Amino acid sequence: MSQLKQMSHLDNIPSTPGKFKMEKRLRWHSSLAKLTFWSFVFLGLIFIFFFLSPSSSSLPSDPSRRSLRTYSWGGPAWEKRVRSSAKVRARNGISVLVTGAAGFVGTHVSAALKRRGDGVVGLDNFNDYYDPSLKRARQALLERTGVFIVEGDINDSELLRKLFEVVAFTHVMHLAAQAGVRYAMENPSSYVHSNIAGLVNLLEVCKSANPQPAIVWASSSSVYGLNTKVPFSERDRTDQPASLYAATKKAGEEIAHTYNHIYGLSLTGLRFFTVYGPWGRPDMAYFFFTKDILKGKSIRIFEAPNHGTVARDFTYIDDIVKGCVAALDTAEKSTGSGGKKKGPAQLRVFNLGNTSPVPVTDLVSILERLLKVKAKRTMMKMPRNGDVQFTHANISLAQRELGYKPTTDLQTGLKKFVRWYIKYYSAGEKSAQ
Numbered sequence: 001m002s003q004l005k006q007m008s009h010l011d012n013i014p015s016t017p018g019k020f021k022m023e024k025r026l027r028w029h030s031s032l033a034k035l036t037f038w039s040f041v042f043l044g045l046i047f048i049f050f051f052l053s054p055s056s057s058s059l060p061s062d063p064s065r066r067s068l069r070t071y072s073w074g075g076p077a078w079e080k081r082v083r084s085s086a087k088v089r090a091r092n093g094i095s096v097l098v099t100g101a102a103g104f105v106g107t108h109v110s111a112a113l114k115r116r117g118d119g120v121v122g123l124d125n126f127n128d129y130y131d132p133s134l135k136r137a138r139q140a141l142l143e144r145t146g147v148f149i150v151e152g153d154i155n156d157s158e159l160l161r162k163l164f165e166v167v168a169f170t171h172v173m174h175l176a177a178q179a180g181v182r183y184a185m186e187n188p189s190s191y192v193h194s195n196i197a198g199l200v201n202l203l204e205v206c207k208s209a210n211p212q213p214a215i216v217w218a219s220s221s222s223v224y225g226l227n228t229k230v231p232f233s234e235r236d237r238t239d240q241p242a243s244l245y246a247a248t249k250k251a252g253e254e255i256a257h258t259y260n261h262i263y264g265l266s267l268t269g270l271r272f273f274t275v276y277g278p279w280g281r282p283d284m285a286y287f288f289f290t291k292d293i294l295k296g297k298s299i300r301i302f303e304a305p306n307h308g309t310v311a312r313d314f315t316y317i318d319d320i321v322k323g324c325v326a327a328l329d330t331a332e333k334s335t336g337s338g339g340k341k342k343g344p345a346q347l348r349v350f351n352l353g354n355t356s357p358v359p360v361t362d363l364v365s366i367l368e369r370l371l372k373v374k375a376k377r378t379m380m381k382m383p384r385n386g387d388v389q390f391t392h393a394n395i396s397l398a399q400r401e402l403g404y405k406p407t408t409d410l411q412t413g414l415k416k417f418v419r420w421y422i423k424y425y426s427a428g429e430k431s432a433q
């Protein structure tokens, strides 16, 4: 409007004597008009960018990788779904916000909690680190059990605050993370974004929530880094990470200490050891080995110097779920309120492993037997990109405090995985239970 006003003002300049003066005035007016015009255009663009585009929460959480996506949340219908999903049905049940609910461990934990009558609300940003259609399939699975997954990022404090406003969560099961040790060299900022900034953002909201929830979250066996003393015990040093992934998980443990110390948040970190099973992560070796063996493609098997064995304490998903649920059940209440600590709060770290490392070559042999296909093996020196030679968990602390007792060996677990894999991918990725 005012732009038009300016233009018409120019049009209306009377043609009177005093040409030079007039020209100067005209030039001055025209540059003023131009300046005003472009200022309006500029302001208009700013307006469009900030106000007409979807809310800040809808900005891509990690522009370096994720496709431009928008998250829509809020409104009465959305709140109703959140409330209904959070409804506790069991006596003494808990209400849990599960971050990373469309992820591998998140889906299994959410389903287990829902099955026993707890209230569960999921949160996931459905990023494209690996095939998002698998995450959508997990979401569909959870929906059938009555778990609603809110689409959004843990870095979105407005969304997190809203969730706590709608539901007084007693617990948070924080599983959203940027996983994978080798990918950290490709996209380091995604690890900082999710595993550090995202964690801090979540803890900030939790510390101010009333009541504060107790938080159980996923750390990693990778924090033991280059340690050579086995089995790894929670008391061992964790200051030699071999990957940025490991470093961000270690940082997470220190951040947890700080929030426990200052704000009285009850925090339990679980160091997962190479978790595998149905609905697993396609970026993990057992998963893409299966895919490649079936396709007749060669697989690269890493070996340590001097043909040394590379081994992992592979842990089956059902055992991990039991550990997660036990951690939630034994978590004491946070002690703060109004963002202030009122007394000392619980701070724990547990290894959740299988206590029986298996060489990667044996993993491949088991897959060959289950798939009835010979793998095309290419042995190669373990690249220096984040891997460690072996992992082995001492689980006596988790056994004592959580009653954690893994029961599935690799052969049995992989059998279940392969059954799921074949069913899922032969059914057009739609319906494998």
Ligand SMILES: O=C(O)[C@H]1O[C@H](OP(=O)(O)OP(=O)(O)OC[C@H]2O[C@@H](n3ccc(=O)[nH]c3=O)[C@H](O)[C@@H]2O)[C@H](O)[C@@H](O)[C@H]1O
Pocket: 179, 180, 181, 219, 220, 221, 222, 272, 273, 274, 275, 283, 284, 285, 286, 300, 301, 302, 310, 311, 312, 360, 382, 387, 388, 389
């Ligand atoms: O416990 C953890 O905290 C981590 O576990 C998992 O990491 P890892 O134990 O490294 O699993 P994964 O990549 O499946 O490699 C398995 C084995 O195959 C070997 N490996 C791998 C790739 C390859 O091409 N060849 C190969 O031999 C490789 O050398 C290794 O010995 C999670 O991904 C991670 O997010 C984190 O949760």
